[in-house]
Amino acid sequence: MIEAFRRPGQRGRTMVAIGLAMLLVLLLVVALGPSIAPYDPTRTSPDSLAGPSAAHLLGTDSIGRDLLSRLIVGGRGTLLITFVAVAMALSAGLVLGLASGYVGGKLDLVVMRVLDVVFAFPVFLLAIAVVAALGPTVRNLVITIAIVYTPTMARVVRGPVLGVKRWDHVEAARSVGVGELSIALRHVLPLVVSPILVQTSLTLANTIFTVTALSFLGLGPPPPDPNWGSMLADARQFMELAPLTVVAPACAIVFASLTFVVLANGLRELLDVGGR
Amino acid sequence: MMRMVALRLLLTLPILLGVSIVAFVLMRALPGDFAQASAGTTTISPEALDQLRRNLGLDRPVWEQYLAWLARALSGDLGTSFATKRPVLGELVPRFMVTAELTLVAGAMALALGGATGLASARLRGRVEWIVRGWNSLLLAVPNFVVATLVVLLFGLYFPTIGIFNYVPFATDPLGNLASMVLPGISLALTVSVTISENTRAAILEVASQDYVMVARAKGLSRGTILRDYLGRNALTPVITVAGLQLAALLGGSILIETIFTIPGMGQYLFDSVTTRDYPAIQGIVLVAATVVLLVNVAVDIAYARVDARVSYD
Numbered sequence: 347m348i349e350a351f352r353r354p355g356q357r358g359r360t361m362v363a364i365g366l367a368m369l370l371v372l373l374l375v376v377a378l379g380p381s382i383a384p385y386d387p388t389r390t391s392p393d394s395l396a397g398p399s400a401a402h403l404l405g406t407d408s409i410g411r412d413l414l415s416r417l418i419v420g421g422r423g424t425l426l427i428t429f430v431a432v433a434m435a436l437s438a439g440l441v442l443g444l445a446s447g448y449v450g451g452k453l454d455l456v457v458m459r460v461l462d463v464v465f466a467f468p469v470f471l472l473a474i475a476v477v478a479a480l481g482p483t484v485r486n487l488v489i490t491i492a493i494v495y496t497p498t499m500a501r502v503v504r505g506p507v508l509g510v511k512r513w514d515h516v517e518a519a520r521s522v523g524v525g526e527l528s529i530a531l532r533h534v535l536p537l538v539v540s541p542i543l544v545q546t547s548l549t550l551a552n553t554i555f556t557v558t559a560l561s562f563l564g565l566g567p568p569p570p571d572p573n574w575g576s577m578l579a580d581a582r583q584f585m586e587l588a589p590l591t592v593v594a595p596a597c598a599i600v601f602a603s604l605t606f607v608v609l610a611n612g613l614r615e616l617l618d619v620g621g622r
Numbered sequence: 623m624m625r626m627v628a629l630r631l632l633l634t635l636p637i638l639l640g641v642s643i644v645a646f647v648l649m650r651a652l653p654g655d656f657a658q659a660s661a662g663t664t665t666i667s668p669e670a671l672d673q674l675r676r677n678l679g680l681d682r683p684v685w686e687q688y689l690a691w692l693a694r695a696l697s698g699d700l701g702t703s704f705a706t707k708r709p710v711l712g713e714l715v716p717r718f719m720v721t722a723e724l725t726l727v728a729g730a731m732a733l734a735l736g737g738a739t740g741l742a743s744a745r746l747r748g749r750v751e752w753i754v755r756g757w758n759s760l761l762l763a764v765p766n767f768v769v770a771t772l773v774v775l776l777f778g779l780y781f782p783t784i785g786i787f788n789y790v791p792f793a794t795d796p797l798g799n800l801a802s803m804v805l806p807g808i809s810l811a812l813t814v815s816v817t818i819s820e821n822t823r824a825a826i827l828e829v830a831s832q833d834y835v836m837v838a839r840a841k842g843l844s845r846g847t848i849l850r851d852y853l854g855r856n857a858l859t860p861v862i863t864v865a866g867l868q869l870a871a872l873l874g875g876s877i878l879i880e881t882i883f884t885i886p887g888m889g890q891y892l893f894d895s896v897t898t899r900d901y902p903a904i905q906g907i908v909l910v911a912a913t914v915v916l917l918v919n920v921a922v923d924i925a926y927a928r929v930d931a932r933v934s935y936d
Contacts, residue, residue, distance in 0.1 A: 459636065459637070459640070460640070462637050462640070463637055463640030463641055463643075463644060464644075466637055466638075466640075466641050466912045466915055466916050467641070467644070467870075467908065467911070467912045467915070468870040468871065468873045468874035468911055468912075468915060469870070469871075469874055470874030470875065470877060470878075471873065471874050471877065471892065471907075471908060471911050472908070474877065474892060474893075474896060475648055475904055475908045476648065478896040478899075478904055479648050479649060479904075551762070551763065554765075555765045558765065558767075559765060559767055559878055562767050562878065563877075563878070563881065563893060563896075564897070565896065578767075578768070578771055582771060582774070582775075585774075585775045585778060586775075586778045586779055586782075589775060589779065592771060592772070592775050593772075593775075596768045596771065596772060599765060599768055600763050600764050600765075600768065603762075603763040603764075603765065604759070604760070604763035607759050607762045607763045608759060611755075611759060
């Protein structure tokens with residue numbers, strides 16, 4: 347093994363660095379999107395299922411659309427949905443978890459029982475049912491994902507808050523007359539950031555899965571907007587003729603989730619967050 | 623023991639009630655009208671629609687509808703499928719059995735793979751630990767439907783003679799049935815094996831640091847004996863618990879895997895029901911799946927307490 351990997355702190359730092367570099371690639375795709383795509387991702391051409399060439403670096407799909415362009419623009423859609431949905435789940439989870447853990451008592455009891463109910467559903471099954479009820483649009487997809495991942499976030503926030511709120515500095519702040527809201531936000535929240543960061547990263551990876559899987563089943567953003575999940579599903583029909591049409595979106599999905607898995611593992615090591 | 627089982631089930635009741643409320647509300651919150659969806663057409667006369675609404679009890683207050691629906695659900699009546707006009711329960715049971723089998727096969731595979739990699743990384747450390755870590759990270763990042771699609775592609779390209787979509791019912795051909803479960807099982811098991819691997823590793827490391835293991839080593843027991851009788855046995859309990867809790871992930875994943883490999887299970891039924899907007903069927907599946915997950919969690923808890931005398935819920 348590489349020597350640097352033997353020093354514990356270094357290991358986490360290396361992984362976080364790799365994760366951040368991969369994240370940068372994803373962010374560039376989101377930021378630049380259509381402007382770096384060589385073609386219009388919805389423009390068809392008679393040159394269908396072509397292999398890689400100078401004109402089409404990754405070839406074309408079954409109705410002659412440029413694969414690379416669809417991958418870039420589709421990635422932008424997938425990632426935007428992911429980021430917005432996780433941001434919503436994170437905010438809701440922060441509010442619920444902090445309120446539930448810090449205030450405690452009846453509020454905690456009610457919030458936790460409600461979350462228990464949501465936990466009883468397999469995440470993906472709940473996501474399908476909610477999308478089926480609301481209808482498959484980008485907005486509903488975001489709402490669905492925010493709903494299914496909020497409980498996990500709330501739980502991850504609540505756990506450490508329960509411990510930290512009993513620490514001496516909290517009592518000290520209270521004794522000099524700091525308001526409760528201010529204590530919760532400025533003296534408790536900063537101390538529970540590490541597990542939240544790790545969980546956010548894991549949730550981003552899970553959300554990539556959920557978004558692409560829903561699109562794979564045809565419950566994602568409606569066509570003709572490209573999307574990694576639907577690209578993979580559509581390509582299955584001709585995959586023996588043009589394996590790249592399947593392999594390319596598969597690699598894109600794996601790259602995106604690997605980014606967040608690596609980040610999560612690195613952060614866990616670096617910030618010394620317990621096992622799971 | 624009986625007391626504990628009763629208590630645990632009692633605690634699950636309110637959650638089950640909550641689950642039923644979610645399942646009910648979800649399908650009443652549809653955009654448009656439940657009656658219209660049930661008619662399956664938008665060109666229905668207002669009078670006929672009113673009649674249908676009365677038949678379905680939609681003119682009554684929501685809580686009354688909920689109670690009536692719950693009472694029927696408890697007696698096994700999950701409603702009538704919009705698509706086939708047959709009772710949902712009758713459609714659901716055979717498909718549920720198929721999914722249960724797939725879940726068991728995948729669960730066993732995940733347990734074997736995760737147990738092996740977890741054990742290897744805990745006992746051998748060093749380089750092996752890193753290989754297992756990288757492998758687990760990769761597995762975690764490759765969604766099961768991507769694995770399944772790539773498996774289908776691989777077989778299509780290199781082994782086109784092997785039929786991988788030949789699902790046969792267990793009753794007609796048990797061996798053929800099991801064979802048809804291998805590839806879907808692997809696709810489903812890979813992600814789940816990561817959790818089991820990480821927990822096996824943690825459990826083995828935890829047990830290995832106990833005094834009785836040191837004593838066993840000091841009195842000169844062989845490595846094999848220590849591994850089997852001391853580490854294996856004690857680490858097994860938490861691992862089995864985690865495996866039981868992975869059921870939700872397996873059930874969720876089966877939707878995609880069954881759709882890809884055309885296995886007529888509950889997952890494919892859900893997918894079909896969503897495409898045909900068969901709301902009673904969706905409702906029934908969601909309700910059954912959540913109930914099964916809850917009951918298995920209870921069973922795991924009880925089994926855990928039964929095996930580990932230190933655990934008590936009183």
